[in-house]
Amino acid sequence: MEKELYGKKALITGASTGIGAATALAFAREGASIIINYNKSVEEAKKVQEKVRNLGSEAFIFKADVTKEEEVKQLVDFTKDKFGSIEILVNNAGDLIERKPFIETDLNYWRAHIDLNLTSAYIVTKNSIPLLLNSKNRDRSIINVSSIAAITGGGKGAAAYATAKGGLKTFTKSLAKELAQYGIRVISVMPGLIITPFHQKAKTEDIEGWANRQVLLKRAGKAEEVAEVIAFLASERASYINSTEIFVDGGWVLG
Numbered sequence: 001m002e003k004e005l006y007g008k009k010a011l012i013t014g015a016s017t018g019i020g021a022a023t024a025l026a027f028a029r030e031g032a033s034i035i036i037n038y039n040k041s042v043e044e045a046k047k048v049q050e051k052v053r054n055l056g057s058e059a060f061i062f063k064a065d066v067t068k069e070e071e072v073k074q075l076v077d078f079t080k081d082k083f084g085s086i087e088i089l090v091n092n093a094g095d096l097i098e099r100k101p102f103i104e105t106d107l108n109y110w111r112a113h114i115d116l117n118l119t120s121a122y123i124v125t126k127n128s129i130p131l132l133l134n135s136k137n138r139d140r141s142i143i144n145v146s147s148i149a150a151i152t153g154g155g156k157g158a159a160a161y162a163t164a165k166g167g168l169k170t171f172t173k174s175l176a177k178e179l180a181q182y183g184i185r186v187i188s189v190m191p192g193l194i195i196t197p198f199h200q201k202a203k204t205e206d207i208e209g210w211a212n213r214q215v216l217l218k219r220a221g222k223a224e225e226v227a228e229v230i231a232f233l234a235s236e237r238a239s240y241i242n243s244t245e246i247f248v249d250g251g252w253v254l255g
């Protein structure tokens, strides 16, 4: 069977661990060539690169802090040198840097979350659009990894993070309006509670207990379950999915 992403080149931000790493592997299984962006986790990024190459796909790693435009410009230049163009951009890098009750937060805390989870997507997208436009492929896409927090307001101590993810969901809609004329689809993916290093860093307590109460399937998800959806959305099988959000949350109990 023909691989669904064969011939496509992808830039994935934050692909050293978790959902981004799983997405790199899902893309590789479908034949895409990949730039694996990372910031701190160089050893993990190298392991992802090795796994992608073992699957027979091309992969390069590049360190860039997505909140810093100069570093993102270097990432985009590197991608241009290697591939010339891209067909897929996944804005995945993000984090709940620290859970904090809103009344204990300050402006630096707020700005750090908006920078990492929203402004980063602006910086990466703005600089990557020429690479997407360079491609002659008729199907190109930008996939923004938002969060169920965009809808729920997030768990305890996550107001700044949830607000940034809400902004990212809106950014998807605005961008889709402007990029459809170039044949570029823009979609948000909204993961629920997914077991990744994110929750160790964010000190999420009792993940399975939370999932048991909040998720119809009564379990947390795996990074691979989100990655499969991202790979589908980046493929031509999703050629009529645009300007919307896809939830990968096991059925979130709202209210």
Ligand SMILES: NC(=O)c1ccc[n+]([C@@H]2O[C@H](COP(=O)([O-])OP(=O)(O)OC[C@H]3O[C@@H](n4cnc5c(N)ncnc54)[C@H](OP(=O)(O)O)[C@@H]3O)[C@@H](O)[C@H]2O)c1
Residues within 6 Å of the ligand: 013, 014, 015, 016, 017, 018, 019, 020, 037, 038, 039, 040, 041, 042, 064, 065, 066, 067, 092, 093, 094, 095, 096, 116, 145, 146, 147, 148, 149, 190, 191, 192, 193, 194, 195, 196, 197, 198, 199, 223
């Ligand atoms: N896990 C969940 O339950 C969940 C739910 C909803 C949404 N999400 C979203 O899913 C995305 C991936 O998170 P994850 O769960 O897979 O967590 P993760 O394993 O902690 O992955 C986060 C990734 O983002 C990268 N990153 C962080 N800061 C960066 C920066 N300044 N510049 C470049 N890369 C940076 C990390 O790279 P380094 O380690 O190399 O710095 C890492 O590769 C995030 O946007 C997160 O908000 C996660």
